[in-house]
Amino acid sequence: xxEVEQSPQNLTAQEGEFITINCSYSVGISALHxxxxxxxxxxxxxxxxxxxxxxxxxxxxxxxxxxxxSSLHITASHPRDSAVYICAVREYxxxxxxxxxxxxxVKS
Amino acid sequence: ETGVxxxxxxxxxxxxxxxxxxxxxxxxxxAMYWYKQSAKKPLELxxxxxxxxxxxxxxxxxxxxxxxxxxxxxxxxxxTLQPEDSALYLCASSQGQGGAxxxxxxxxxxxxxx
Numbered sequence: 215x216x217e218v219e220q221s222p223q224n225l226t227a228q229e230g231e232f233i234t235i236n237c238s239y240s241v242g243i244s245a246l247h248x249x250x251x252x253x254x255x256x257x258x259x260x261x262x263x264x265x266x267x268x269x270x271x272x273x274x275x276x277x278x279x280x281x282x283x284s285s286l287h288i289t290a291s292h293p294r295d296s297a298v299y300i301c302a303v304r305e306y307x308x309x310x311x312x313x314x315x316x317x318x319x320v321k322s
Numbered sequence: 323e324t325g326v327x328x329x330x331x332x333x334x335x336x337x338x339x340x341x342x343x344x345x346x347x348x349x350x351x352x353a354m355y356w357y358k359q360s361a362k363k364p365l366e367l368x369x370x371x372x373x374x375x376x377x378x379x380x381x382x383x384x385x386x387x388x389x390x391x392x393x394x395x396x397x398x399x400x401x402t403l404q405p406e407d408s409a410l411y412l413c414a415s416s417q418g419q420g421g422a423x424x425x426x427x428x429x430x431x432x433x434x435x436x
Contacts, residue, residue, distance in 0.1 A: 216364060218364070247424070247425075249427075254429065254430075255359075255410050255412070255429055255430035255432065256427065256428070256429040256430065257412065257414075257427035257430075258427070259424050259425065259426065259427075262424050300364075300365070302365075309367075310367060310425075311364075312364040312365040312366075313364060314362070314363065314364045315364070
């Protein structure tokens, strides 16, 4: 069992829908990252957070340290949001552990 | 533009070939990383360099040999690879090596071993 579990594994949404991707982890962490990987491979860091909530444009990331859970929300989704979204946690030993990713497809 | 470039973007090599992957970062960072991404598997950290010194080597087979000649360049030398080594190889860099530093990724090299 991976230390970082993401759900769902695959998600198809209609343009304009509100999207939630979840990440649960089983170890103590110092930070959690949300990454976006577009077809072709390039990865972009979306958020790095250790508590509370962060917002950037239509993207919102939240984390609950006690429950060892984080969510990534996309409001007013658009086809250009189609990508793989990866959750990664930084353990206290500085090791970065990645989830398997959530494949998002937004249809117009 | 992420500031981290990788060449080549695609590479096909036979099991007896020797090739090298190159990564360059233009961000003034001090730490660089090699990751392997196989189909339907999480990213796997292979090597970490901090200030040109290897600080982490996650049980990677010796057919993968990293080199960091300076803080801006990182190489991954490949020899006698196996078909299961086919994957996307990603380079990343960060300002420092540790939990407070965000990593910036390159576009990756898609490697196919025939």
